[in-house]
Amino acid sequence: MAMASSSTKAIFSSSPVTPSPSSHLSQKPPSLLSFLHSTATATATSTPISVKLSHSRSTSQVVVNSVLKTVTSPETSVPNYKTQDLNYPRPTILVSEKLGEAGLEVLRSFGDVECLYGLSPDELCSKISSCDALIVRSGTKVSRQVFEASKGRLKVVGRAGVGIDNVDLQAATEFGCLVVNAPTANTVAAAEHGIALLTAMARNVAQADASMKAGKWLRSKYVGVSLVGKTLAIMGFGKVGSEVARRAKGLGMHVIAHDPYAPADRARALGVELVAFNQAISTADFISLHMPLTPATSKVFNDEAFANMKKGVRLINVARGGVIDEDALVRALNSGIVAQAALDVFTEEPPPADSKLVQCENVTVTPHLGASTKEAQEGVAIEIAEAVVGALKGELSATAVNAPMVPPEVVSELSPYVVLAEKLGRLAVQLVAGGSGIKSVRVVYKSARDPDDLDTRLLRAMVTKGIIEPISASFVNLVNADFTAKQKGLRISEERVLVDSSPEFPVDSIQVIISDVESKFASALSDNNGDISIEGKVKFGIPHLTRVGSFPVDVSLEGNLILCRQVDQPGMIGQVGNILGEQNVNVSFMSVGRTVLRTKAIMAIGVDEEPDKETLEKIGKVAAIEEFVFLKL
Ligand SMILES: NC(=O)C1=CN([C@@H]2O[C@H](COP(=O)(O)OP(=O)(O)OC[C@H]3O[C@@H](n4cnc5c(N)ncnc54)[C@H](O)[C@@H]3O)[C@@H](O)[C@H]2O)C=CC1
Numbered sequence: 001m002a003m004a005s006s007s008t009k010a011i012f013s014s015s016p017v018t019p020s021p022s023s024h025l026s027q028k029p030p031s032l033l034s035f036l037h038s039t040a041t042a043t044a045t046s047t048p049i050s051v052k053l054s055h056s057r058s059t060s061q062v063v064v065n066s067v068l069k070t071v072t073s074p075e076t077s078v079p080n081y082k083t084q085d086l087n088y089p090r091p092t093i094l095v096s097e098k099l100g101e102a103g104l105e106v107l108r109s110f111g112d113v114e115c116l117y118g119l120s121p122d123e124l125c126s127k128i129s130s131c132d133a134l135i136v137r138s139g140t141k142v143s144r145q146v147f148e149a150s151k152g153r154l155k156v157v158g159r160a161g162v163g164i165d166n167v168d169l170q171a172a173t174e175f176g177c178l179v180v181n182a183p184t185a186n187t188v189a190a191a192e193h194g195i196a197l198l199t200a201m202a203r204n205v206a207q208a209d210a211s212m213k214a215g216k217w218l219r220s221k222y223v224g225v226s227l228v229g230k231t232l233a234i235m236g237f238g239k240v241g242s243e244v245a246r247r248a249k250g251l252g253m254h255v256i257a258h259d260p261y262a263p264a265d266r267a268r269a270l271g272v273e274l275v276a277f278n279q280a281i282s283t284a285d286f287i288s289l290h291m292p293l294t295p296a297t298s299k300v301f302n303d304e305a306f307a308n309m310k311k312g313v314r315l316i317n318v319a320r321g322g323v324i325d326e327d328a329l330v331r332a333l334n335s336g337i338v339a340q341a342a343l344d345v346f347t348e349e350p351p352p353a354d355s356k357l358v359q360c361e362n363v364t365v366t367p368h369l370g371a372s373t374k375e376a377q378e379g380v381a382i383e384i385a386e387a388v389v390g391a392l393k394g395e396l397s398a399t400a401v402n403a404p405m406v407p408p409e410v411v412s413e414l415s416p417y418v419v420l421a422e423k424l425g426r427l428a429v430q431l432v433a434g435g436s437g438i439k440s441v442r443v444v445y446k447s448a449r450d451p452d453d454l455d456t457r458l459l460r461a462m463v464t465k466g467i468i469e470p471i472s473a474s475f476v477n478l479v480n481a482d483f484t485a486k487q488k489g490l491r492i493s494e495e496r497v498l499v500d501s502s503p504e505f506p507v508d509s510i511q512v513i514i515s516d517v518e519s520k521f522a523s524a525l526s527d528n529n530g531d532i533s534i535e536g537k538v539k540f541g542i543p544h545l546t547r548v549g550s551f552p553v554d555v556s557l558e559g560n561l562i563l564c565r566q567v568d569q570p571g572m573i574g575q576v577g578n579i580l581g582e583q584n585v586n587v588s589f590m591s592v593g594r595t596v597l598r599t600k601a602i603m604a605i606g607v608d609e610e611p612d613k614e615t616l617e618k619i620g621k622v623a624a625i626e627e628f629v630f631l632k633l
């Protein structure tokens, strides 16, 4: 398989095949799941060559210049779930809160669905280790303990709604678990509930209703306030906030908004002025909260904020209870700064029975009903079920919360380079003496494409995976690659080099450079700066090693590899080939690259089996061999 280039010579191949350019097109690209949950491995056998890709267990056969290539997937640590794939059990999907029937049907058509509502934290933790996916709403705390208890089995958490403040995203990321949400299907429901609370509060609907049911007729007590001409401040001008604004305009209100990240043109289009926080809260008659609960928004409505509000302001919260300091709100209600509040959400849900807010006459409360319409619940159920099934299938999710969203066409195009990136990382780290102490890795992508036209996040994640997994117990995937690298003090920097090759292919070559380390194979150090440097290319869909240090080579990155540096002289291949042959070690590829004729050369030998220690020692004893290393791919 070794291919000659101007500076390399093809020496030996157990299957002298020149793959046709179409061969890689016949291979199904690895799915996102493989980037999320499995290790890409490539294993060469004798003819027919078995190229293992990490996408599915199905075996496809590709005819390449009359030689049959069998393309199979590897034994992945985690099955790739396909309903039609009988070799794997169906995934188990735990639904821990009420989900619309249409969504359950989508889930049931794909996996075994268990609906267990009202689990205690301990019960959830003990159940989760047998679940591949978990679907929650706002009532389930998906804490670090849940991810720990899952022992790596949980692949995806689906939040059937918007707010993901009940999911420990950091822990999910560290455990390589994808989190997806359903961000659009309940927008209108939440906005409508906001308007319902606004109007009900202004006209004391709930209080008047309760008093009539108690046998009273209190017309003068429940005189309300009008909305028309009043200023409404929308805090958080996202999807829900915009819809509330649109409806409030219809009620004749003057709407302003505060949102540090909202585009001004969206606000302008709705006739809404974007203003600073203090201006919003100090000029509004009504304040409606629509920002997410984050460390930055936690308790932003506190004593100081209430002190800046207009006396008699009215507050609506259908976002999250935690954005309000509830004790401060009670004080503001008691002092009359806040005339009324209408709350759908609470710091603790359900709030304690003696909650002063719930008991307060001026406060209208609903039990987190913002998303609770039939239409919204069916919508979020379908949206989340499709996202979770897609994630389990390995498809990309448009609603991933803790992973880069890479468009499917980019994944498909980059898939062979993804395998190359992981192999290069895996190979480079094995060239480091001791394998640890790596601080700085540079990845150089040579490409004819404009840098903006090359999304390298997948490739970087896979180089990281390749480097970290052989030297630690960490499991690395697209979700946690950057986190794991950072945690290990590994700095991965990327460079793009524009080359004059075909822009039809996204990447011409990938080079992995590890600086400031010693190598167990000195020839892998580049001449100019002494860094470990290896480079590879994808040829006809197959990853190839094309440079080691300053030596050009050309071997397919499959199976295991022996790299030898020797005096460039005749007979070397025969000698090493004999030693391996005597031990029944099958050679799949060989390539020799040299820098100076008859002086120094590198021989790269692909072997199917792992040679034993004695065999490797025999190779080391060949007089002309100056150094060698055995590498597992
Ligand atoms: N009560 C309920 O049942 C429901 C509650 N919600 C909650 O409503 C909130 C908003 O939901 P969406 O509009 O769908 O989300 P979104 O992401 O479309 O909008 C949130 C907006 O808040 C803005 N924001 C972030 N930090 C801010 C800050 N410090 N100050 C002001 N604005 C800030 C963002 O820029 C964004 O525009 C979420 O917390 C969500 O959980 C959503 C649906 C139903």
Ligand SMILES: O=C(O)C(=O)COP(=O)(O)O
Pocket (backbone or CB within 6 Å): 137, 138, 139, 160, 161, 162, 163, 164, 186, 368, 369, 370, 371, 372
């Ligand atoms: O989507 C959201 O953020 C919500 O707050 C809705 O919560 P729920 O799914 O009704 O528990």
